[in-house]
Amino acid sequence: MSAQTLERSLPSAPLPQGGPKASVTIRAALxxxxxxxxxxxxxxxxxxxPATAVVLRGFSGGLGALRExxxxxxxxxxxxxxxxxxxxxxxxxxxxxxxxxxxxxxxxFPARRLLSTIVDIPFAVPTLVTGVMxxxxxxxxxxxxxxxxxxxxxxxxxxxxxxxALLFVTLPLVVRTVQPVLLELDETEEEAARVLGATxxxxxxxxxxxxxxxxxxxxxxxxxxRALGEFGAVxxxxxxxxxxxxxxxxxxxxxxxxxxxxxxxxxxxxLFAISFVLVLVTERLxxxxxxxxx
Amino acid sequence: xxxNLQIPGTPIRVEDLWKRFGDFEAVKDVSFxxxxxxxxxxxxxxxxxKSTVLRMxxxxxxxxxxxxxxxxxxxxxxxxxxxxxxFVFQHYALFRHMNVAQNVAFGLSVRKLPRAEQxxxxxxxxxxxxxxxxxxxxxxxxxxxxxxxxALARALAPRPKxxxxxxxxxxxxxxxxxxxxxxxxxxxxxxxxxxxxxxxDQDEALELANQVVVMHEGxxxxxxxxxxxxxxxxxxxxxxxxxxxxxxHGHVRDGHVQFGEHRVSGASHLAEGVxxxxxxxxxxxxxxTVDRNGxxxxxxxxxxxxxxxxxxxxLRLPDEQVLTAELPNDELGGVExxxxxxxxxxxxxxxxxxxxxxxxxxxxxxxxx
Amino acid sequence: MxxxxxxxxxxxxxxxxRRLVHGGFTAIALVYVGALVIAxxxxxxxxxxxxxxxxxxxxxRQPDVLHAYYLTGVITLITVIVTTVFGVIVALVITRDxxxxxxxxxALVDLPIAVSPVIVGLMAVLLFGTGGWFxxxxxxxxIRILFAVPSMVLVTIFICIPxxxxxxxxxxHELGVSEEEAARTLGASxLQTFFRVTLKNIRWALAYGIALSTxxxxxxxGAVLIVSGSITGQTETSTLYILRAFDQFQxxxxxxxxxxxxxxxxxxxxxxxxxxxxxxxxRET
Numbered sequence: 001m002s003a004q005t006l007e008r009s010l011p012s013a014p015l016p017q018g019g020p021k022a023s024v025t026i027r028a029a030l031x032x033x034x035x036x037x038x039x040x041x042x043x044x045x046x047x048x049x050p051a052t053a054v055v056l057r058g059f060s061g062g063l064g065a066l067r068e069x070x071x072x073x074x075x076x077x078x079x080x081x082x083x084x085x086x087x088x089x090x091x092x093x094x095x096x097x098x099x100x101x102x103x104x105x106x107x108x109f110p111a112r113r114l115l116s117t118i119v120d121i122p123f124a125v126p127t128l129v130t131g132v133m134x135x136x137x138x139x140x141x142x143x144x145x146x147x148x149x150x151x152x153x154x155x156x157x158x159x160x161x162x163x164x165a166l167l168f169v170t171l172p173l174v175v176r177t178v179q180p181v182l183l184e185l186d187e188t189e190e191e192a193a194r195v196l197g198a199t200x201x202x203x204x205x206x207x208x209x210x211x212x213x214x215x216x217x218x219x220x221x222x223x224x225x226r227a228l229g230e231f232g233a234v235x236x237x238x239x240x241x242x243x244x245x246x247x248x249x250x251x252x253x254x255x256x257x258x259x260x261x262x263x264x265x266x267x268x269x270x271l272f273a274i275s276f277v278l279v280l281v282t283e284r285l286x287x288x289x290x291x292x293x294x
Numbered sequence: 295x296x297x298n299l300q301i302p303g304t305p306i307r308v309e310d311l312w313k314r315f316g317d318f319e320a321v322k323d324v325s326f327x328x329x330x331x332x333x334x335x336x337x338x339x340x341x342x343x344k345s346t347v348l349r350m351x352x353x354x355x356x357x358x359x360x361x362x363x364x365x366x367x368x369x370x371x372x373x374x375x376x377x378x379x380x381f382v383f384q385h386y387a388l389f390r391h392m393n394v395a396q397n398v399a400f401g402l403s404v405r406k407l408p409r410a411e412q413x414x415x416x417x418x419x420x421x422x423x424x425x426x427x428x429x430x431x432x433x434x435x436x437x438x439x440x441x442x443x444x445a446l447a448r449a450l451a452p453r454p455k456x457x458x459x460x461x462x463x464x465x466x467x468x469x470x471x472x473x474x475x476x477x478x479x480x481x482x483x484x485x486x487x488x489x490x491x492x493x494x495d496q497d498e499a500l501e502l503a504n505q506v507v508v509m510h511e512g513x514x515x516x517x518x519x520x521x522x523x524x525x526x527x528x529x530x531x532x533x534x535x536x537x538x539x540x541x542x543h544g545h546v547r548d549g550h551v552q553f554g555e556h557r558v559s560g561a562s563h564l565a566e567g568v569x570x571x572x573x574x575x576x577x578x579x580x581x582x583t584v585d586r587n588g589x590x591x592x593x594x595x596x597x598x599x600x601x602x603x604x605x606x607x608x609l610r611l612p613d614e615q616v617l618t619a620e621l622p623n624d625e626l627g628g629v630e631x632x633x634x635x636x637x638x639x640x641x642x643x644x645x646x647x648x649x650x651x652x653x654x655x656x657x658x659x660x661x662x663x
Numbered sequence: 664m665x666x667x668x669x670x671x672x673x674x675x676x677x678x679x680x681r682r683l684v685h686g687g688f689t690a691i692a693l694v695y696v697g698a699l700v701i702a703x704x705x706x707x708x709x710x711x712x713x714x715x716x717x718x719x720x721x722x723x724r725q726p727d728v729l730h731a732y733y734l735t736g737v738i739t740l741i742t743v744i745v746t747t748v749f750g751v752i753v754a755l756v757i758t759r760d761x762x763x764x765x766x767x768x769x770a771l772v773d774l775p776i777a778v779s780p781v782i783v784g785l786m787a788v789l790l791f792g793t794g795g796w797f798x799x800x801x802x803x804x805x806i807r808i809l810f811a812v813p814s815m816v817l818v819t820i821f822i823c824i825p826x827x828x829x830x831x832x833x834x835x836h837e838l839g840v841s842e843e844e845a846a847r848t849l850g851a852s853x854l855q856t857f858f859r860v861t862l863k864n865i866r867w868a869l870a871y872g873i874a875l876s877t878x879x880x881x882x883x884x885g886a887v888l889i890v891s892g893s894i895t896g897q898t899e900t901s902t903l904y905i906l907r908a909f910d911q912f913q914x915x916x917x918x919x920x921x922x923x924x925x926x927x928x929x930x931x932x933x934x935x936x937x938x939x940x941x942x943x944x945x946r947e948t
Contacts, residue, residue, distance in 0.1 A: 028373075031853065032760065035752060035755060035756055035760070036756050036760055036762065038749070038752050039749075039752050039753040039755075039756040039757075039768065040764075040768070042749045042752070042753060043753060043768060043771045043772065043824075046817075046820060046821055046824065047771050047772075047774055047775065047821065047824065048771060049790070050783070050786035050787070050789075050790060050821065051774065051778075051786070053786055053789045053790050053795075053796060054782060054785060054786050054789060057789050096691075096692075096695050099688060099691065099692055100692045100695070100696065102688070103688055103689050103692045107685055107688075107689060109689055111693065113936075115692065115693060115696060116936070117932065117933075117936050118696050118697075118700050118701065119696060119700075120932060120935060120936065121700050121704075121928075121929075121932060122700065123875060123878065123932075123935070124875075124878040124928040124929070124931050124932040124935060125878075125882065125924075125925060125928045125929075126878075126881060126882025126883075126884070126902055126924050126925075126928065127882055127884060127885075128882065128884045128902045128905055128906065128921070129707070129882065129902075129905070129921045129922075129924050129925050129928070130703070132707060132905065132909075132917060132918060132921040133703030133704060133706055133707040133921075133925070134703050134706075135909075136703065136706035136707040136709065136710035136711075136918060137702055137703050137705075137706030137707075138706075142706060142710070143706075143709075144702075144706075164699070167699060168699055168700060168703070171696075171699065171700075200681065222776070222777065225776075225777035226776070226777065228779065229777070229778060229779020229780065229781070229782065230779070231779060231780050231781050231884065231885030231888075232780070232882070232883075232884035232885055232902070235884075235906070236906070236909060248779075249779045249780075249781045249782075249885065250781075252779070252781045252782065252785060253781045253784075253885070253888065253889060256781070256784065256785055256788060256889050257889070261785075261788065261789065261792070264785050265785065265789065268779075268781075268782045268785050271779060271782060272778060272782055275774075275777040275778050275779075276774065276777070278777060279770060279773045279774055279776075279777045280770055282773070283766075283769060283770050283773060352848055353847075353848075354844055354847070354848070374844075374847040374848055375847060375850045375851065375852060377848075378850070379848060380848070381844075381845065381848040383841050383844070383845060385841060387841035387842050387844065387845040388842075388845075389842055389845070389846070389859075389860055389863075390842070390864065391863040391864060400846065400849050400851070400859075401849035401850055404846075404849060404850045404851045404855055405850055445845075448845075448849070449848070449849075452849060452850060
């Protein structure tokens with residue numbers, strides 16, 4: 001086997017385009033665009049289009065429509081109540097959700113599988129049924145509800161009930177957003193910290209928490225966004241009392257059923273804009289692109 | 295015009311291959327040929343573009359420009375499936391949901407071969423790779439070495455024209471790597487399938503291949519049989535990358551590289567007076583306790599490391615340059631730590647300093663005194 | 664002179680204390696989840712059984728209720744089929760294809776999760792209601808979208824789009840392309856590669872996504888409330904029935920249908936958990 005020197009002396013003329021290359025490349029390009037096009041059409045028609053419709057309508061009424069909407073009875077309170085409750089929900093569930101995620105990932109105990117399953121229940125249960133369950137438990141005629149009412153604590157037809165519903169519904173969102181981040185953590189860094197003398201709490205604070213931050217914030221934002229828009233669980237529990245337990249989603253529903261599409265769209269655009277921004281931020285933090293491979 | 299010079303029927307011929315990923319040129323003007331029945335190794339450090347070349351030959355990547363010929367037919371624009379190559383991946387890429395037999399049969403079942411034929415061919419291959427008892431096992435039940443053997447069987451089942459291997463032993467530990475290397479050698483001898491092997495392990499390339507193509511930063515540095523690559527490196531990179539090498543800095547004087555009072559031959563192709571580097575293999579450094587012929591270099595022994603049957607002697611030359619000699623232990627007579635020895639440099643390859651890329655020189659590790 | 668930092672021995676004395684902390688955290692987690700999630704489930708069981716079995720059987724035999732179940736079933740089936748097929752396509756494009764709009768696509772997929780269902784209903788009204796963008800075409804062809812089943816299907820699809828995609832994308836990412844490349848070198852066409860290699864590898868994640876979609880479709884209320892017009896016996900799903908029942912002070916009926924849905928979702932949940940476990944096992948290979 002002598003060294004091949006022949007190839008070095010071959011002239012290197014650039015290749016003319018066309019011929020076999022064209023058909024193969026066209027076929028490949030068609031296939032790629034076929035798939036890509038289907039995906040774009042699917043998402044475009046079903047998501048982008050309706051979203052644009054709402055936003056355009058919402059802005060078409062201009063600030064006037066927004067002001068009209070805010071002037072409706074109970075509207076201002078509804079929006080404030082929704083924002084406040086969503087914030088509380090996000091905060092509380094971020095704390096407990098992170099704790100639960102940590103327990104699920106790091107600890108071994110007999111009820112672990114069970115706990116994991118229970119955390120997923122709100123994902124599976126219809127939101128309306130959630131409201132119904134809370135009503136069954138905390139309603140005025142119910143065992144716990146009656147007891148609380150006698151002591152002046154109102155749950156059903158009161159903001160507390162709404163909060164419970166929101167906490168229920170958003171818990172798995174936080175847990176399942178933080179969990180994968182925890183799972184990916186390299187425990188050797190924590191071990192290194194402990195060998196160097198850090199206590200477990202210090203290790204958690206200085207090594208684990210900064211890494212978790214993205215996941216925790218993302219979970220909180222998702223929970224907030226979800227809580228902003230929750231309807232099914234809230235509508236049964238709250239009683240939709242103007243000025244007290246009326247939430248923004250119900251407000252939109254009212255406007256829509258009163259044939260006031262401008263006002264509905266105005267409030268919807270507001271909520272929608274907030275949700276969209278939150279989704280974008282979340283995408284940045286723990287997005288689907290996170291595990292991009294070259 | 296090119297077609298007149300075409301070598302009819304060579305299993306693989308690659309011509310002026312280029313590959314650009316955006317701004318990055320991964321493969322630049324690569325050309326080589328693989329003879330029928332031989333093993334060619336594409337050797338180079340990571341990032342040298344060798345895997346990209348292999349994948350272009352397989353059809354898994356499209357060249358930016360250039361042509362690929364297989365058995366006299368142009369394959370540049372053929373789909374992967376049309377090329378009928380066997381490909382072995384570094385991380386096996388076994389189908390995790392199929393057992394060994396199903397994995398091996400895949401290429402056959404895709405071509406709709408009758409079941410009975412599939413079964414007998416699978417059996418034949420499992421015997422060849424010595425895994426007959428493993429038909430029903432799943433990939434996660436196999437060791438790394440076993441998985442790679444299955445991958446090989448799977449690639450060979452459809453009787454491919456050529457076998458392409460992408461760092462096939464890279465993911466295995468040293469011992470298994472050695473075993474499989476030997477085993478691949480035997481297998482190739484038995485089957486005679488033309489093979490193209492990508493590796494960064496020069497021992498592997500030098501041991502297995504009939505032809506070694508050394509690649510660096512996308513280009514072919516040198517192509518030839520292993521001994522030629524080792525003993526007659528054409529470029530400074532090849533000299534530094536393949537095998538260990540001492541590098542001596544000096545100037546060209548009268549066809550020699552002069553450093554300090556001493557000189558070594560091998561620079562007759564370089565211009566007088568230019569700065570040059572001489573590459574000397576450690577086993578081409580001869581030691582003796584006396585100055586035999588008056589032309590030897592005087593050096594001090596700084597360190598002796600014994601590895602099994604040979605020793606590595608670290609020497610310091612009068613002009614402060616360092617040299618490493620490798621010799622069997624029984625030739626060590628008289629050579630001791632701190633002693634003065636006379637060094638004969640038997641063979642050297644010299645290159646102009648300006649040609650030598652910074653990465654090709656072995657790093658000098660700080661010595662502990 | 665070499666200087667090595669002598670490692671300080673971590674405080675071993677805390678091991679008993681640590682176990683207490685572990686136990687404490689675990690207990691907190693269990694109590695929180697128990698109070699928030701389990702208790703209400705128990706509550707609804709009590710409320711549903713208050714009238715005894717006869718009331719339950721009577722309720723479940725009502726034509727309204729039966730039709731509501733039927734409608735929920737139809738909408739769910741269509742939704743799941745559409746979101747699965749197209750969801751897989753989108754997942755493949757997001758993970759394997761490279762083109763400028765990819766990040767936007769990814770964000771679009773996440774959108775339905777964060778948007779309130781009532782807004783989704785509003786979207787349908789704006790598109791198909793009087794004065795809507797598409798309304799003229801559809802009414803010219805005599806097709807009723809709003810206040811009829813088609814709009815209910817559309818909004819449910821919108822809401823369920825993310826589930827399959829979000830489950831399949833990370834798995835596709837992790838699997839990488841090598842198995843698919845290997846299949847192609849062995850002669851498999853793109854379709855063969857998809858069905859024999861890719862699909863097999865994502866099946867548990869896919870099943871998980873389908874289960875989540877199904878659960879969400881069954882439970883949809885906000886959007887369908889707006890678009891359906893709540894025409895009893897025609898456009899009333901199970902959830903809409905429950906809402907009406909409570910509106911009309913037929914609490915017990917409401918509780919009964921609600922608990923059937925809750926039971927269905929628990930069955931789904933068990934399926935979800937099973938798929939999730941299989942999916943995790945695949946990732947370990």
